[in-house]
Amino acid sequence: MAAQNAVHAHTSHNHRECIDDALTRAREICAVRGVQLTPLREKVLQIVWRSHKPVGAYDVLDELTRSHKAARPPTVYRALDFLMSEGLIHKIESLNAYLGCTEAGATHSGQFLICRQCGATEEIVDPKLETALDQAAKRAHFIAERKVVEISGLCARCAA
Amino acid sequence: MAAQNAVHAHTSHNHRECIDDALTRAREICAVRGVQLTPLREKVLQIVWRSHKPVGAYDVLDELTRSHKAARPPTVYRALDFLMSEGLIHKIESLNAYLGCTEAGATHSGQFLICRQCGATEEIVDPKLETALDQAAKRAHFIAERKVVEISGLCARCAA
DNA sequence: AAGAGGCTGTTATCTTGTAACATTGCCGCA
DNA sequence: TGCGGCAATGTTACAAGATAACAGCCTCTT
Numbered sequence: 001m002a003a004q005n006a007v008h009a010h011t012s013h014n015h016r017e018c019i020d021d022a023l024t025r026a027r028e029i030c031a032v033r034g035v036q037l038t039p040l041r042e043k044v045l046q047i048v049w050r051s052h053k054p055v056g057a058y059d060v061l062d063e064l065t066r067s068h069k070a071a072r073p074p075t076v077y078r079a080l081d082f083l084m085s086e087g088l089i090h091k092i093e094s095l096n097a098y099l100g101c102t103e104a105g106a107t108h109s110g111q112f113l114i115c116r117q118c119g120a121t122e123e124i125v126d127p128k129l130e131t132a133l134d135q136a137a138k139r140a141h142f143i144a145e146r147k148v149v150e151i152s153g154l155c156a157r158c159a160a
Numbered sequence: 161m162a163a164q165n166a167v168h169a170h171t172s173h174n175h176r177e178c179i180d181d182a183l184t185r186a187r188e189i190c191a192v193r194g195v196q197l198t199p200l201r202e203k204v205l206q207i208v209w210r211s212h213k214p215v216g217a218y219d220v221l222d223e224l225t226r227s228h229k230a231a232r233p234p235t236v237y238r239a240l241d242f243l244m245s246e247g248l249i250h251k252i253e254s255l256n257a258y259l260g261c262t263e264a265g266a267t268h269s270g271q272f273l274i275c276r277q278c279g280a281t282e283e284i285v286d287p288k289l290e291t292a293l294d295q296a297a298k299r300a301h302f303i304a305e306r307k308v309v310e311i312s313g314l315c316a317r318c319a320a
Numbered sequence: 321a322a323g324a325g326g327c328t329g330t331t332a333t334c335t336t337g338t339a340a341c342a343t344t345g346c347c348g349c350a
Numbered sequence: 351t352g353c354g355g356c357a358a359t360g361t362t363a364c365a366a367g368a369t370a371a372c373a374g375c376c377t378c379t380t
Contacts, residue, residue, distance in 0.1 A: 093253040132292030142273045145313035153305035
């Protein structure tokens, strides 16, 4: 499920399952935590999950407006902020765009592989890389809190 | 010089030397490459180097306008683009801001430690981290081209 | 003199993100 | 029953970041 998502962002697959899994998982997580995954927030999460490509806030807004005429920028940003604070989505800083989290539940800053050709972006969880980041910070006597790792290039599919 | 800058971003030091070193180095590099470090571009580089904190494009613009009334956003962005393409500055994606490069000359994507308290940002060059990044990409069959690594937290000074 | 290319000027606009205040709806409690 | 508080959303306006598109200028070359 989560682990499966993580390895097929750049491949063809039944994406409906991705979305369903993500939404189900999000509902569970929010229920456990006692926070409200309102219809609006869920809709935004669904929109972000429409693809494995990071989606801009204003693209979310365009999409959201179809079903929700009152939507405005703050509507979207509030929902995105909520989803980020609950670890359900990530912001891809180098693109100013948002991506569904495949490791929802665990608090973590993600590590991403962004294909410049097809746009598909995969979240990876690489313990060695994580360690290397911590060690690098430690050597510099720096207390790491948030770690942004975004590698862009070509996915296997586009390279072939 | 370069290595020295890299370890004192978060400490007090004679910053004039940083700037002078950076400008001198930039002139050398551009001369060797046969590209033009025009007065305008040099001025922008100097402004970016005024501190070890990443500087927003519009902050650069405000500062630039003092000596250069005709300056407009494109003026600044063109200069920043040039300086980035020559590896003389980096963009800090998570802040939408720009920082002088302490390793100018070598082509590289930087790795940064950003103090959320004082704002000082240090560029580090950590071969082990570099390797870990390459390995992580390789394991995912991904061809890495650009690597964004931005760790934010507390510098030793602010933690104390 | 003509033309090409690189740099800068200039105007306008686009994209991304936030401030600030109003409104709604629900829940607990007097 | 009504009131106070809080979380979520509505609404308007704007700030901040970035680029498009075209004009002008200078230099070098032929």
